[in-house]
Amino acid sequence: xxxxxxxxxxxxxxxxxxxxxxxxxxxxxxxxxxxxxxxxxxxxxxxxxxxxxxxxxxxxxxxxxxxxxxxxxxxxxxxxxxxxxxxxxxxxxxxxxxxxxxxxxxxxxxxxx
Amino acid sequence: xxxxxxxxxxxxxxxxxxxxxxxxxxxxxxxxxxxxxxxxxxxxxxxxxxxxxxxxxxxxxxxxxxxxxxxxxxxxxxxxxxxxxxxxxxxxxxxxxxxxxxxxxxxxxxxxxxxx
Numbered sequence: 266x267x268x269x270x271x272x273x274x275x276x277x278x279x280x281x282x283x284x285x286x287x288x289x290x291x292x293x294x295x296x297x298x299x300x301x302x303x304x305x306x307x308x309x310x311x312x313x314x315x316x317x318x319x320x321x322x323x324x325x326x327x328x329x330x331x332x333x334x335x336x337x338x339x340x341x342x343x344x345x346x347x348x349x350x351x352x353x354x355x356x357x358x359x360x361x362x363x364x365x366x367x368x369x370x371x372x373x374x375x376x377x378x
Numbered sequence: 379x380x381x382x383x384x385x386x387x388x389x390x391x392x393x394x395x396x397x398x399x400x401x402x403x404x405x406x407x408x409x410x411x412x413x414x415x416x417x418x419x420x421x422x423x424x425x426x427x428x429x430x431x432x433x434x435x436x437x438x439x440x441x442x443x444x445x446x447x448x449x450x451x452x453x454x455x456x457x458x459x460x461x462x463x464x465x466x467x468x469x470x471x472x473x474x475x476x477x478x479x480x481x482x483x484x485x486x487x488x489x490x491x492x493x494x
Contacts, residue, residue, distance in 0.1 A: 297480035308468055308485040309421070316479060353421065357480035364409035364428060364472050364480055365436075370420040 268292060269356050271369035280378050284341040288354030288369055291335070297357035298330055298337045299366065302350045309353055313339065344376040380405040384469050384486040392494055397456040399489050401469030409472045410452040411483060412436075412444065414465040421468065427452055428474070459493045466490050 272287045286300075297316055301309035313328040315321045315337065321328045327340040337356075341348055354369040382403040391397050403410065412424040423436030425444040433444050441463060443455045456463055467490075470483040 299482065308488050310485070311482050314482055355483075364474060364483075365411075365423065365426060366480060366483060367423075368413075368421040370418070 267369075268358055268367045269354055269369040271352075271354050271372045273372070275373035275375060277375045277377060278344050280344060280346060280376055282344050282376075284344045284348065284374055284376070286339040286341075286352050286354075286372050286374065287336060288338065288356075289336045290356045290358065290367075292356070292358040293332075293335065295332075295335075295356045295358050297366075298328070299355040300326075300328060300337075300339045301353040301355060301368075302348075303353060303371070304350045312352075341374075344374075346376050346378055349375050382469060382471055382484055382486040384467075384489050386489060387487065388490045390492045390494065391459050393459060393461060395459050397459050397491065399454045399456075399467055399469075399491070401452050401454065401486060402450055403469075403471040403484075403486075404450065405471055405473070405484065406449060407471035407484075408449070408474045409481075409483075410446070411470045411472075412442070412452065412454045413468045413470065414438065414463075415468060415488075416465050424454065424467075425452075456491075461493050464491060464493045 278284045300312045303309045315328040325342045329338045351371040355366040385400045411426040413421040427446040469486040472481045472483040475481045
C-alpha cells in the first residue's frame with residue numbers, strides 16, 4: 266500500500282459544480298496535511314494546509330480531515346475552468362522527520378464550461 | 379520579496395557527464411528539499427536538508443548528491459548522468475515548526491533536465 270493515495274483521475278466536472286478530491290494515508294501518526302495545485306508546466310503551489318480534524322474553509326476551497334479514518338479531502342465549490350490543474354495531496358509521515366512530506370500521485374481535474 | 383530560484387531552467391546533457399542543479403532561497407528557511415517529478419510517479423524526494431551541513435537521503439537518492447554549506451543554497455549534483463534521470467526537478471524549502479508539525483513547502487520553478 267502506498268503511503269499517500271489519491272483518487273485516480275482524471276476528474277471532470279462542469280463549471281459551477283462541486284469538485285471533490287480525496288486522499289488517504291497509511292501512517293496513523295501523521296499530523297500535517299497539505300493540498301497543492303499544479304498547473305501544467307508549473308511548480309506546485311499551496312492551496313490549503315490542515316492540522317486538526319474537521320473542516321477548514323478558504324474561499325471556494327474546503328479541506329476536510331478525518332484522522333480516525335485516515336483521509337483528507339478537498340472540495341472546490343463553484344468550480345471554474347481556471348481550477349483545471351493537477352491537485353497534489355501531501356502528508357507529513359513519520360515521527361521525527363519534522364519537515365519531510367510524502368506526496369500522492371496527483372489527481373487531474375478538468376472543469377469544462 | 380523572498381523567493382526560491384532554480385538554475386538552469388532547462389538543461390540538456392550527455393550520459394556520463396556530471397551535472398549540478400542550483401537552488402537558492404531567500405526565505406531563510408532551515409529545511410530544503412529536492413524532488414523529481416515524472417509522469418505516473420508524482421513528486422519523489424531525492425535528498426533533503428534540515429540545516430547547514432545536514433543532508434539526508436530520500437526515496438530515490440541513488441546517483442545524486444547534495445551539500446549544504448549555507449542556509450540559502452542546496453545544489454543537487456548528478457555524479458554521472460543517466461537517461462533514467464531525465465526528469466523535471468523541483469527544489470523546495472520550508473520553515474521548521476515545533477511539536478512534530480510540518481510547515482508549508484514553497485517550490486522553485488523547476489529545472490527540466492534531459493540526458494541524451
